Amino acid sequence: MKPIFPTTLLLVEDSPGDVRLTQEAFREANQAVRLHVAWDGAEAMAFLNRQGANINAPRPDLILLDLNLPKMDGRQVLAQIKEDANLKTIPTVILTTSVAEADIDKSYRLQANCYLNKPVELEAFEALVKSINDFWLTRVKLPQQRPVG
């Protein structure tokens, strides 16, 4: 069941601490993960649309998206991904500290593939990354790496 090919993830997250923790937890959970980081919503869209310095950016197999981001908010990023015929097939998982019902409802309404609460405790955070790896990168069938119309 383990993925044979490297799996490309795009993490959209503005907190350097959370980025570092996510990188370390994935390194522990799955050696085949290539984790790219976009530090705000505008950078995430430039990465996905291969604009500017991102001309050679790979297409991610999975996107992990924080909601509260500078420049362009996570909800806007999600809406743009899911309105784009080419990008909408990339599973997009919300990873946020918010457990507000309004945020959960709005995210599913914008067709987030899943909503996860980011825990503050280190061990719980590592367990969450492991469960993302066990479910999304091991069990789930992700679309193959090719543009679809």
Place this chain on the structure above:
Amino acid sequence: MTEQRIKTLLLVEDNAGDVRLTQEAFRTANKSVHLHAASDGVEAISFLRRTGKHANAPRPDLILLDLNLPRMGGHEVLAFIKKDQGLKVIPTVVLSCSDAEADIVKSYQLQANCYLTKPGLLDAFDTVVKGISDFWLTRAELPPQRVTA
């Protein structure tokens, strides 16, 4: 994250054997699940819209959807759910025997929340159900329940 509230699942599956196996696997994996079964796409829609004999049907927290169904196929059911303003927030997991890329891509295009393949072996079946239970019913934040759809 470890909410004890009873979760309502709708399983859309025409194979009586698979329905039975899924029920048994959930009984083992998670005590707080009410599993309802619809044996084809038309019945699934009737359950979700609370028409006919399903007038008092509960709103599911999660939908497990087979693709090959009599009367109305799984892709059609998925398209219906994801176009309906009241229903689109309900996470809908495709659970199919098919691992054809066309079925996987089409499901994500229609905004399936994730795509899982049904394994042939009995043990593996329990593992998939446990994976769904551990991830979707324990880890993920599900949309808030509403009184009206």
